[in-house]
Amino acid sequence: AVQMTQSPSSLSASVGDRVTITCRASEGIRNDLGWYQQKPGRAPKLLIYDTFNLQSGVPSKFSGSGSGTDFSLTISGLQPEDFATYYCLQYYDYPLTFGGGTRLEIK
Amino acid sequence: QVQVQESGPGLVKPSQTLTLTCSVSGASISSGSYYWSWIRQPAGKGLEWIGRIYTSGSTNYNPSLKSRVSFSMDASKNQFSLQLTSVTAADTAMYYCARSSCNDGVCSVLPVDWGRGTLVTVSS
Helix, strand or coil: CCCEEEECCEEEECCCCCEEEEEEECCCCCCCEEEEEECCCCCCEEEEECCCEECCCCCCCEEEEEECCEEEEEECCCCHHHCCEEEEEECCCCCCEECCCEEEEEC | CCEEEEECCCEECCCCCEEEEEEEECCCCCCCCCEEEEEEECCCCCCEEEEEEECCCCEEECCCCCCCEEEEEECCCCEEEEEECCCCHHHCEEEEEEECCEECCEECCCCCEECCCEEEEECC
């Protein structure tokens, strides 16, 4: 199975900051990578698909980049509602595998 | 807009079989090129993809659970189900069902539309 290593596992930032979360795949996954945001008690919400495509309704403050094995999610101009846990997911090969998650906290 | 909703027993005894159902509205589970997935999340932990069933009924399971899990579809009820046998405390988790989507005619297995989840506790 493709292993997804996500870093950092936690991150403290302030309102207005720009942060970047990374995921590294254990083998090449083309661009078959998505990013989710999960808030406490809620289901994950898809933000980015195919590495850099913004899901409908998601603000452009979220952006994705990368290819092959290294990927990143950048969030610009952090607002209070952005503090949540973020997960990457590869869907290049079965089984689909998630990164371990990044908990984004308010500094 | 498609909506999916999980339902299940809430509490299951060790060694028993867990059965969960995902009810779908706003779309037919037997048409289109959609993948219907199950994902679970133990409390305070990360997400684990359990597997998926395609509109045709074909399935793909996570090898970590493959010997214990099976999916089925009931087109007449517009539902699909998960069965997990020989459950243990390690199967205690929030279980989500989700549907994939197609963009510009290209369909992938990426889960897009998620239900709210149903909490399953395995305990005697």
